[in-house]
Amino acid sequence: MDARSHWDNIYTTKAPDAVSWYRPHLETSLEFIKKVAPLRSASIIDVGGGESTLVDDLLANGYSNLSVLDVSPTAIDVTKKRLGQTAETVHWIVGDITNADLSPDAYDLWHDRAVFHFLKTTDERAAYVRQVANAVRSGGYVLVSTFGPEGPTKCSGLEVVRYDGESLHAEFGAHFRLLENLRELHETPFGTTQQFLYCLCRVE
Numbered sequence: 001m002d003a004r005s006h007w008d009n010i011y012t013t014k015a016p017d018a019v020s021w022y023r024p025h026l027e028t029s030l031e032f033i034k035k036v037a038p039l040r041s042a043s044i045i046d047v048g049g050g051e052s053t054l055v056d057d058l059l060a061n062g063y064s065n066l067s068v069l070d071v072s073p074t075a076i077d078v079t080k081k082r083l084g085q086t087a088e089t090v091h092w093i094v095g096d097i098t099n100a101d102l103s104p105d106a107y108d109l110w111h112d113r114a115v116f117h118f119l120k121t122t123d124e125r126a127a128y129v130r131q132v133a134n135a136v137r138s139g140g141y142v143l144v145s146t147f148g149p150e151g152p153t154k155c156s157g158l159e160v161v162r163y164d165g166e167s168l169h170a171e172f173g174a175h176f177r178l179l180e181n182l183r184e185l186h187e188t189p190f191g192t193t194q195q196f197l198y199c200l201c202r203v204e
Contacts, residue, residue, distance in 0.1 A: 003096060007050075007072035010156055016051040016078065020155065020188045021114050026054045028184055029113055029143065032200055034061065036141045036179075041065055042108040045135070047097050048115035050075035059086060067107070069093040069100060098127035102135040110135065110142045113196075116168075117146035117160040125171055133175060133203070140203045142176060144168065148183045148195035168199045176201035 016022060037044065040062040046054055049068035058066055066089075070076050073094045080087040093100060097115060110132055119125045132142055147155070147162045154160060163171075165181030180200045185193045 003071050004073075006156075006158070007070075008074045011051065011072050011074040011078065017189050020152075020190065020192075020194065021186070022189050023186065024053065025057055026052065026113060028182075028198060029054055029111060029145070030057050030061070032143050032198065033058070033109060033111065036143075036200070036202075037109045043067075043106060044109045044111065045069060045102075045107045047110065047112040049079070051078050052113070054111070054113075055079065055090060056083065059083075059089070064089065067091040067093060069095060069097060071096050097131060098124055100131070102131060104134050105137045107136050108140045110140070110144075112143070113145040114147075114155070116144050116171075117162065118155070118158055120159060120161060129172055132172070136203050138203055141179075142172070142201045142203065143198065144201075145196050145198045148197040151195040151197075163197055163199075165197065165199055168197060169201065172201060175204055177204050 041064060043065045044058065044063060045067040047069050049055055050070045050072060055066055055068050068090055076092050076094060116128060119128055136142060146168060147160055149162050149164045151162050169178045178201050182198050184196045184198065186196050187193055
């Protein structure tokens, strides 16, 4: 099963709050974004946005130049319906982040919660980093969140790669200046916890 079919199946068979990564609001991501991208005209892409409510909260906070990318059209359709007419103000992209067609220097901030850790091969991760380097402007920010070193080894039936701040930054390299990293315990809808790592970089 390819990635699109896998994730379409997940989003078709499970309610938004019936997946382990669900949070009603991505408070940590939102605080990072508001800190480094205070201008509400900042161009922001949410990679793997799926059914996440981050786009709702960014819109509610006045951000007006938003893009959401996901490999699953099913997930994007769910979010469009939830937003109603407001969805027309968002740029929606269905595609695999390793080969999606993204314009050069298009974004001031790149956000990814729980996509990068699914990239198991060196080639996949290198393709992802090339996409970031192409699409984020010099001086822009990259906020990536993965499972931490004590996080799960699998998610939604797929193996993942766990990171600490040093190893995650190493995947991106010197072109990306590490500004901050933190670990967070996420409580799943099932009452268990998952360790997430957040890594914030600036494109030099």
